[in-house]
Amino acid sequence: MDDPAAPSLGSLSGLRADEFARTSDWSRPVSSPCERCKLRALIICDKLLSSNAPGPNSDREEWQVHGLGRAQRNLKSAGDRANRVHVICEGWAFSFVQLPDGRKQILSILIPGDVVGSLAPFAETLSFSVQALTDIRYCGYSASSLKTRLTSQPELLEAWARLLLAERQGVLGLVVDLGARSADERVAHLMLDLKTRLEKRGLADGNSFSFPLSQRLIAAATALTPEHVSRVISRFRSARIIDTAKGALSILNTTALQRIGSLNF
Amino acid sequence: MDDPAAPSLGSLSGLRADEFARTSDWSRPVSSPCERCKLRALIICDKLLSSNAPGPNSDREEWQVHGLGRAQRNLKSAGDRANRVHVICEGWAFSFVQLPDGRKQILSILIPGDVVGSLAPFAETLSFSVQALTDIRYCGYSASSLKTRLTSQPELLEAWARLLLAERQGVLGLVVDLGARSADERVAHLMLDLKTRLEKRGLADGNSFSFPLSQRLIAAATALTPEHVSRVISRFRSARIIDTAKGALSILNTTALQRIGSLNF
DNA sequence: CGTCGTTTTGAGTTTCGTCAAACCCTGTGG
DNA sequence: CCACAGGGTTTGACGAAACTCAAAACGACG
Numbered sequence: 356m357d358d359p360a361a362p363s364l365g366s367l368s369g370l371r372a373d374e375f376a377r378t379s380d381w382s383r384p385v386s387s388p389c390e391r392c393k394l395r396a397l398i399i400c401d402k403l404l405s406s407n408a409p410g411p412n413s414d415r416e417e418w419q420v421h422g423l424g425r426a427q428r429n430l431k432s433a434g435d436r437a438n439r440v441h442v443i444c445e446g447w448a449f450s451f452v453q454l455p456d457g458r459k460q461i462l463s464i465l466i467p468g469d470v471v472g473s474l475a476p477f478a479e480t481l482s483f484s485v486q487a488l489t490d491i492r493y494c495g496y497s498a499s500s501l502k503t504r505l506t507s508q509p510e511l512l513e514a515w516a517r518l519l520l521a522e523r524q525g526v527l528g529l530v531v532d533l534g535a536r537s538a539d540e541r542v543a544h545l546m547l548d549l550k551t552r553l554e555k556r557g558l559a560d561g562n563s564f565s566f567p568l569s570q571r572l573i574a575a576a577t578a579l580t581p582e583h584v585s586r587v588i589s590r591f592r593s594a595r596i597i598d599t600a601k602g603a604l605s606i607l608n609t610t611a612l613q614r615i616g617s618l619n620f
Numbered sequence: 621m622d623d624p625a626a627p628s629l630g631s632l633s634g635l636r637a638d639e640f641a642r643t644s645d646w647s648r649p650v651s652s653p654c655e656r657c658k659l660r661a662l663i664i665c666d667k668l669l670s671s672n673a674p675g676p677n678s679d680r681e682e683w684q685v686h687g688l689g690r691a692q693r694n695l696k697s698a699g700d701r702a703n704r705v706h707v708i709c710e711g712w713a714f715s716f717v718q719l720p721d722g723r724k725q726i727l728s729i730l731i732p733g734d735v736v737g738s739l740a741p742f743a744e745t746l747s748f749s750v751q752a753l754t755d756i757r758y759c760g761y762s763a764s765s766l767k768t769r770l771t772s773q774p775e776l777l778e779a780w781a782r783l784l785l786a787e788r789q790g791v792l793g794l795v796v797d798l799g800a801r802s803a804d805e806r807v808a809h810l811m812l813d814l815k816t817r818l819e820k821r822g823l824a825d826g827n828s829f830s831f832p833l834s835q836r837l838i839a840a841a842t843a844l845t846p847e848h849v850s851r852v853i854s855r856f857r858s859a860r861i862i863d864t865a866k867g868a869l870s871i872l873n874t875t876a877l878q879r880i881g882s883l884n885f
Numbered sequence: 886c887g888t889c890g891t892t893t894t895g896a897g898t899t900t901c902g903t904c905a906a907a908c909c910c911t912g913t914g915g
Numbered sequence: 916c917c918a919c920a921g922g923g924t925t926t927g928a929c930g931a932a933a934c935t936c937a938a939a940a941c942g943a944c945g
Binding site for chain 2: 433452453454455458460462474476477478482483505506507509512513516517519520522523524526527529530531533534535578618619620
Binding site: 569570571581582584585586588589 | 890891892893894
């Protein structure tokens, strides 16, 4: 990994910046890079793309579309019609709910390979929003086609259910975090969780990896204030447990961080 | 409803106390009361019991079993093999995770009609535990049979997915509660949530209903301490917003309670 | 070089937790 | 019938964790 910083526009693989400019409307399809995708085997895409992929369905709706999204822009908003299941191919995003007073509560940080809106085939509308954190590349599958395929392909149903299981595991972890953990523990856990998830996807090898979360977002994810997050991170830094620089996080003392943030329940 | 208190052993419908005594082992089947069940139409049971219910499968495993559980006893424990999906027929229960230091974090309060372990068909083991809060009657469906039926009966898959949607909605609500709400708001919301859920099941009509939660459990559900819950409830009581007596909750001032605890996001 | 968002730091406050004791019920056994 | 034990609840004093408000420092970027 040459640059640990957040993926910039230019780094989105297979697409030059000018191509991005032309296709930045996220509903517009771009040429499919799935053949070269290293994540395919790790997640549900393999099952989705296997064999009998359907053509456009009755509504002339494409089974699979590719798109790009700019940092800070919403991919989905709560209340939107839930007609596609999306997979993050490159870049980071996060799902959240917006409270009436303007606060956001982040539900999950999405990294490449993560699926968002897995229940879309059966939902009327979205109950949360999704925002790109960096520029992202994603692909979307037709929710209605997926729904019909779920009944005809048992192994797809199985893979889809495993997805739901992992999702639920994640949100249960969040509940425990918010309900039973201190600020230090929550922040440490967030970092460790992201590290292991990135490793599973082959996106982090050493103890230093891309980490494009601002402290404001860490705060929204851990239900703390940005000021307090700053204090926690400063403390971690001066204890030589972690270091941060330019969108990257370095874990200097894994054991110490795990002692603080490993929640086994 | 003659007695707003928690259902006692004797009140479990269709079963006398001595019958309960003989069948208190929750794995032992008892005669099926599903025909008379008023909840059937409201939840997934209708789909599960419709038409082609399978007989015992290859493992000689019953498709549907009925059981009774005593208050305070675990119906399921984290780590157990996930081989049945259960429906609460009578009584209350709750799902929770046990933290290493002994604290419990309650994930959801289960009332009659609630389904627990809906993902069991695809899970190896349980990731949380379920405990009876009052004596309960429940029924359990074979996870493996359900799994095969999901692929063959699209309308069952649909009903099952709707269940998952509701479950996720619930846990997202919990995340927002724990992440963004004050103690007053959490307690008020818990009470309102239970009231509306009971009403939907036809188990509460007026503003006074059975509420067998101890303050220790309310604390575990809201991630507060019992002492603090006591203070909150005392304040509500002296503001004439609610009243509690003998396992029943009376909402004296719905508007006030909603002003405190209605979280719309 | 100035602007804007992010991070840092500080002082003061609030909310909630901790610890400990008292209280209230209900059930039990003498 | 009463004493007593044991759980749940209430109350109080105190402390700690995290929030609020405000200002300064630090970048990134035009």
